[in-house]
Amino acid sequence: MSGSLIIQQPGNSVVTDLGRFRGPRFGLPVNGALDQFSARAANILAANADNAPLLEITALDFRMQATTDLLIAVTGAPLTLTVGGRECQQWEPVSVRAGETVAARRITGGLRAYLAVHGSVEAPELLGSCAPDTVVGFGLRLSEGTELKTGRSVGPIRQPYFDLPLFRLGLTRPEFGSRAVIDVTDGPDVEEFGDTAELLYTTEYTVSARSNHIGLRLGGALPERQSSAEVLSRGVPVGAIEVPSREELLVLHRGRGVTAGYPVLAVVTSRSLDTLAQARPGHTITFRKTTVPEATAKHRAAIRELENLRSRVSTIFALLGIGKEPGWPELIPAAGS
Amino acid sequence: MAATPNPTPVEIFESGDSALRVVASSDDTEANWATVHALAQWLETAGADGVHGAVPTYDSLLVEFDPGVTSARQVRAFVLLGLRQLEHVGAPARTPRDFSVPVVYGGEYGPDLERVAEHEQLSVEEIIALHTAKSYVIRCLGAPAGSPMMDGPDFPLPVPRLKDPRLSVPAGAVAVAGRQAVIAPAAAPGGWCVIGQTPLTVLDAASEPLVPYLPGDRLTFRQIQPEEFAEYAGRKLEAAR
Structure with a gap:
């Protein structure tokens, strides 16, 4: 049975997914959830595919009402989550009964929260992704009264004893705080900055209020390019650190223009891009140099942790009868047949 | 290709x-x-x-x-x-397609046309003549939104970027900078010199692909008058054959 949810207070929220991976070859940024770990975790906790459409709630209070019984999960920046007035836990599956209001208030420590609904929500797609693209003017930005169709309804699951937390899923939650250490690898153009490149590792940077999904702007001592030869436009990766002006360091995030003509000093690792997605204006950033193999190992460790979470969630949900389509299980042919 | x-x-x-x-x-x-x-x-x-x-x-x-x-x-x-x-x-060969783009030059459509003419020490008419003279190869699709990046017209001097980039350049803006030329498929901030605007729709977010051209395709500009802008408005940019 499908249902819907109705947005009562949108704050600053959109429907997104992990990104438009086919976009860059057509000149469109990848976009998608800025904190990929939290977005994947929310979907996994709601027994969805990692890339299923979900809600990204940035900075401001959010409220919605369910028209059917739902199962949701909220991850990302710490906030106060209430369902029908009861305070609920982030980073675990939460039952919502038809008619109840879900409120995500007082986002603190970080900037972005993710709300996944079991069965996901319907959203239009462009090049195989529902991720909003502000330049093309595509995507589902939520406003008061927006009705989102949901895939599946789930009856309430409730711990009968004292409303103790129902699940012990053992996921290590990311840390959120006002000081972040960001891992970077040397960029392809690091030599153009000469000795000044070292400033990146010895300076405390402050996140500017002009930061957004396209890039974070950081104030502090700036490495300086030693040559002034014109650079032809070329593809720049998400995470590229550039020094386009004398005022700020620019760290490109998932909404970045695919091509640019500035030298790339360093590149933020995949894991640290999630951390940067949660940095608020005024937060302090320091950079730490790492290598591509180490960054890859950290990324894979995080993916393994999410896979473990998925297997625990699917065991529990199978016992509770959630997420199974009615029908015959696939039979393994008998040996020798 | x-x-x-x-x-x-x-x-x-x-x-x-x-x-x-x-x-x-x-x-x-x-x-x-x-x-x-x-x-x-x-x-x-x-x-x-x-x-x-x-x-x-x-x-x-x-x-x-x-x-x-x-x-x-x-x-x-x-x-x-x-x-x-x-x-x-070898690379698989693809026959390049040709695109013809009507452009209203100058005035509100091309606020930087006179500035560019002055910098090049040419008349506005000469700038338009040079810009429409050439068949451009689309070198790549760039930011924002699949812009066709082309080698620029044969102006005597490279065109300097604006000191203060505009917060929004409209869709269809025809611009030059350095030794490059471009059309803006979607409204976006920009520091290139806008010399004209095409009434054609370049980017269609409802279709796939979003933009009709690929790197290697060829593109020419032709001048139309401001009165003709409305006549073309809403039509999509399409290959000539």
Whole structure:
């Protein structure tokens, strides 16, 4: 049975997914959830595919009402989550009964929260992704009264004893705080900055209020390019650190223009891009140099942790009868047949 | 796409844990361009698990991948395999298509036309004549939103960028900067000099592909009068044949 949810207070929220991976070859940024770990975790906790459409709630209070019984999960920046007035836990599956209001208030420590609904929500797609693209003017930005169709309804699951937390899923939650250490690898153009490149590792940077999904702007001592030869436009990766002006360091995030003509000093690792997605204006950033193999190992460790979470969630949900389509299980042919 | 019997040598640079930059490093800019585009096409066609795609520009190619599935080392090997394949079989040739773009020059449509003329020490008419004289090769799709990046018109001097970039340049803006020319498919901030505007719709977010041209296609500009703008408005940019 499908249902819907109705947005009562949108704050600053959109429907997104992990990104438009086919976009860059057509000149469109990848976009998608800025904190990929939290977005994947929310979907996994709601027994969805990692890339299923979900809600990204940035900075401001959010409220919605369910028209059917739902199962949701909220991850990302710490906030106060209430369902029908009861305070609920982030980073675990939460039952919502038809008619109840879900409120995500007082986002603190970080900037972005993710709300996944079991069965996901319907959203239009462009090049195989529902991720909003502000330049093309595509995507589902939520406003008061927006009705989102949901895939599946789930009856309430409730711990009968004292409303103790129902699940012990053992996921290590990311840390959120006002000081972040960001891992970077040397960029392809690091030599153009000469000795000044070292400033990146010895300076405390402050996140500017002009930061957004396209890039974070950081104030502090700036490495300086030693040559002034014109650079032809070329593809720049998400995470590229550039020094386009004398005022700020620019760290490109998932909404970045695919091509640019500035030298790339360093590149933020995949894991640290999630951390940067949660940095608020005024937060302090320091950079730490790492290598591509180490960054890859950290990324894979995080993916393994999410896979473990998925297997625990699917065991529990199978016992509770959630997420199974009615029908015959696939039979393994008998040996020798 | 021009056939490339002999791809140029390339250098491959790490660009974080999810991308590699491949740079064609010969002295022949045309061969460099053909190499990175042929390689991008080969990578798309061959496909490899975890490789999201490739963004070719002038002399470089950004190859993006998922470090959970593959690694910089594996993708580097895949790129080198592609280059060896191109040496043996050449790039698949694609017949370029032609696009003709009507443009209203100057006035509210091209607020920087006079500034550009002044900088080039030419008349406005001469600037328009030079801009409409040439058939441009679309070198790559750039930011924002699949802009057709082209080598610029044969102006005497490179065109300086605006000191204060505009917060919004309208869709259809026809602009020049340095030795490059472009059309803005969507409204976006921009620091290029806007000399005119086309009434045609370049980007259609409801269709796939979003923009009708590919790198290697050719494009010409033709002047229309402001009175004709409304007549063309809403029509889509389409290949001539």
